[in-house]
Amino acid sequence: MAEAAKGPLDGLRVIDLTRVLSGPFCTMILGDLGADVIKIEPPKGDPVRAQGTMTEGHSGYFAGFNRNKRSMVLDLYSDEGRDVLRRLLADADVLVENFRPGTLQKMGLGEDDLARLNPRLIVASINGYGSTGPYVDRPAFDFIAQAMSGFMGVNGDPDGPPMRAAAPVSDLVAGIYAALGVLAAVVGRERTGKGQTVEVAMVNGLISLLAYLASEYFATNRVPERTGNDHPLVYPYGLFTCSDGQIAVANSHDQILRRFLDRLDLGWVMTDPRYDSNSKRMAAREELREMINARMAGHSRDHWLAILNAAGVPCGIVQDLHQVFADPQVKAQQMVIDVPFQDGPTVKVPGFPIKLGATPCHVHRPVPRLGGGTRTILAELGLSEEEIAGLLQRQVAGD
Amino acid sequence: MAEAAKGPLDGLRVIDLTRVLSGPFCTMILGDLGADVIKIEPPKGDPVRAQGTMTEGHSGYFAGFNRNKRSMVLDLYSDEGRDVLRRLLADADVLVENFRPGTLQKMGLGEDDLARLNPRLIVASINGYGSTGPYVDRPAFDFIAQAMSGFMGVNGDPDGPPMRAAAPVSDLVAGIYAALGVLAAVVGRERTGKGQTVEVAMVNGLISLLAYLASEYFATNRVPERTGNDHPLVYPYGLFTCSDGQIAVANSHDQILRRFLDRLDLGWVMTDPRYDSNSKRMAAREELREMINARMAGHSRDHWLAILNAAGVPCGIVQDLHQVFADPQVKAQQMVIDVPFQDGPTVKVPGFPIKLGATPCHVHRPVPRLGGGTRTILAELGLSEEEIAGLLQRQVAGD
Numbered sequence: 001m002a003e004a005a006k007g008p009l010d011g012l013r014v015i016d017l018t019r020v021l022s023g024p025f026c027t028m029i030l031g032d033l034g035a036d037v038i039k040i041e042p043p044k045g046d047p048v049r050a051q052g053t054m055t056e057g058h059s060g061y062f063a064g065f066n067r068n069k070r071s072m073v074l075d076l077y078s079d080e081g082r083d084v085l086r087r088l089l090a091d092a093d094v095l096v097e098n099f100r101p102g103t104l105q106k107m108g109l110g111e112d113d114l115a116r117l118n119p120r121l122i123v124a125s126i127n128g129y130g131s132t133g134p135y136v137d138r139p140a141f142d143f144i145a146q147a148m149s150g151f152m153g154v155n156g157d158p159d160g161p162p163m164r165a166a167a168p169v170s171d172l173v174a175g176i177y178a179a180l181g182v183l184a185a186v187v188g189r190e191r192t193g194k195g196q197t198v199e200v201a202m203v204n205g206l207i208s209l210l211a212y213l214a215s216e217y218f219a220t221n222r223v224p225e226r227t228g229n230d231h232p233l234v235y236p237y238g239l240f241t242c243s244d245g246q247i248a249v250a251n252s253h254d255q256i257l258r259r260f261l262d263r264l265d266l267g268w269v270m271t272d273p274r275y276d277s278n279s280k281r282m283a284a285r286e287e288l289r290e291m292i293n294a295r296m297a298g299h300s301r302d303h304w305l306a307i308l309n310a311a312g313v314p315c316g317i318v319q320d321l322h323q324v325f326a327d328p329q330v331k332a333q334q335m336v337i338d339v340p341f342q343d344g345p346t347v348k349v350p351g352f353p354i355k356l357g358a359t360p361c362h363v364h365r366p367v368p369r370l371g372g373g374t375r376t377i378l379a380e381l382g383l384s385e386e387e388i389a390g391l392l393q394r395q396v397a398g399d
Numbered sequence: 400m401a402e403a404a405k406g407p408l409d410g411l412r413v414i415d416l417t418r419v420l421s422g423p424f425c426t427m428i429l430g431d432l433g434a435d436v437i438k439i440e441p442p443k444g445d446p447v448r449a450q451g452t453m454t455e456g457h458s459g460y461f462a463g464f465n466r467n468k469r470s471m472v473l474d475l476y477s478d479e480g481r482d483v484l485r486r487l488l489a490d491a492d493v494l495v496e497n498f499r500p501g502t503l504q505k506m507g508l509g510e511d512d513l514a515r516l517n518p519r520l521i522v523a524s525i526n527g528y529g530s531t532g533p534y535v536d537r538p539a540f541d542f543i544a545q546a547m548s549g550f551m552g553v554n555g556d557p558d559g560p561p562m563r564a565a566a567p568v569s570d571l572v573a574g575i576y577a578a579l580g581v582l583a584a585v586v587g588r589e590r591t592g593k594g595q596t597v598e599v600a601m602v603n604g605l606i607s608l609l610a611y612l613a614s615e616y617f618a619t620n621r622v623p624e625r626t627g628n629d630h631p632l633v634y635p636y637g638l639f640t641c642s643d644g645q646i647a648v649a650n651s652h653d654q655i656l657r658r659f660l661d662r663l664d665l666g667w668v669m670t671d672p673r674y675d676s677n678s679k680r681m682a683a684r685e686e687l688r689e690m691i692n693a694r695m696a697g698h699s700r701d702h703w704l705a706i707l708n709a710a711g712v713p714c715g716i717v718q719d720l721h722q723v724f725a726d727p728q729v730k731a732q733q734m735v736i737d738v739p740f741q742d743g744p745t746v747k748v749p750g751f752p753i754k755l756g757a758t759p760c761h762v763h764r765p766v767p768r769l770g771g772g773t774r775t776i777l778a779e780l781g782l783s784e785e786e787i788a789g790l791l792q793r794q795v796a797g798d
Contacts, residue, residue, distance in 0.1 A: 007583075133732055138713075141713035143649040153717050176576060191410070194757065203728070203734075207752070208734075218459055221721075223721050229561075238542075250540035354579065
């Protein structure tokens, strides 16, 4: 792996006890930004290593969440294993975990223990509902967090069921927030010299995304209705049908709408007494939809996209993943990158969403083989070759 | 406003040129974490001030994105206004903008100008498609970013249309990523002494959330089908119908599924040769759905939620916003908070998703009146009362 310009988090040591999705996404982001992430795995490894379609025996799903990390196998059920963990934590900046609340405490690593061990340590926890409150013991899962947070209830057609997002948004948003909270704590530590706890719950993360849906509810005490792909307050807006398929158009205010209608030779709509206000247009939704679709049907999607984009009307197509990853803009933004597995094939994963000018994110470490960093990390801790061999032989550590 | 324990970003000065959603969300998060955010508004103000249902003449929608900021009115079309901005930037840590790419340059604030003015300045930009590539001039909007990123194409029922998320996820995810990128750059600056640019595009943010949908596409070259509320790979999983409505159940692996079926007295399913593997259960989806719904129908949602949660099966209801904000867990997590407007009413907004142990997020500044901080900020810049009066009189600044 080429050593490029160091990332902004170069020198930040992150001990990662997380598995599956929310936590690994958090620590991958920190790794992408240059942190030294040590992923501690049980002897069987993060279960995601065995999930998804394999490429030469390696999981692309795992690659998408675990580039830029080192892997160390440690049996945390053994006293000796927890002892090694404590030695790692004594010298680390950040611990990230996504166990159920209380698990860390049962391992003898409660808040007070950790503060005694390393007062500078920042301890980040990601969970479903938070570590206080009546649901603290409930198991969580992305789909359930989408349902309980209100995020899912507002999605879908008015006459259809509430609809989840297929992407695991509650896991990933919680992971991003946790990375952000960690860095805020790192910045704060410059002044105080002390670490602190950071906690993000999946349900809370999605509640924070409800935006005007929440504020309208608070202002009116009315539950918003599902409006499918139409905008709840503005029309025309949504999907329209061209000769070869649909395009999405967001006429977010009158000025843009005027340009849109002009391009369709429907400029008269704006001054026609039947349609000359947004509320009239909302009421005449189906009529206008037909009128617009009739015009759109005369040309292809590419025709309308070129004309409308040039006119400053936000529009696009609903791309499937084949189209997304072939899109020249997505390529220009390097939103597909190659990452190699340590001792394995190179696979494609989504690229870095944060673009830094001076120290851009890059792949500075491969996707680690299970335990691929164990020996090096133990040696960095100051253990002798004999001690390391002993830990491996007693299966406290694995490589 | 009570001065509680300072947030971790106390002392960080953020100049905020953003409007509407993505940018204001980014800077609000920085403000929630203790930064001093100066929101520069044109004389007419951020358009969101006039949007959504008003409470005593104030927009709750605006409150949800602009607590913990000060507002300053500055006419950036005037030389004098841009001059004041330059003086602010000379002493600031962060500039955040969400104009279309190139706008800052036209204002004489290109990357080089800013680096000369203040080499420590971190300049964060949020836009639709990124500042390079063929779509750089296209207008963007949340709905369009959902469509173009692939996020929307994977949502929805197999026989229905692709379905957007109602919450403006592309705006908000970009805003969170931008805040994260800013803090990474702040941490990096400790070592280098230099700021850098940070850019996040809405489309890129959503691509980064495609998770296993993307990795499966890369591994198989097959576009994932829409599966509605069912899991694409696992069954039983999804919504099931109790006597008084549906519950969501996430049987993410066999161990959990066994507990689920046991509680329904359907434990035999796991060993019946018709259903004894996940692929057989996927094939017998509709048969199993009926069987499970028949059991569920015998009891209420509360009955099943209590039993299944106790058994460690992730489950919940699809809450509407009324249920969400009345939920005892959501209340215990303080995910609804009161924020006052400067010289206005107090309204409810979603709470803080990042919970810090030592320096928790809190409302340290009200939602600012348009220009409510102008005089103070100009005085802090060292301008005399006469100079301030002159700027106000010439309508370069407003209060």
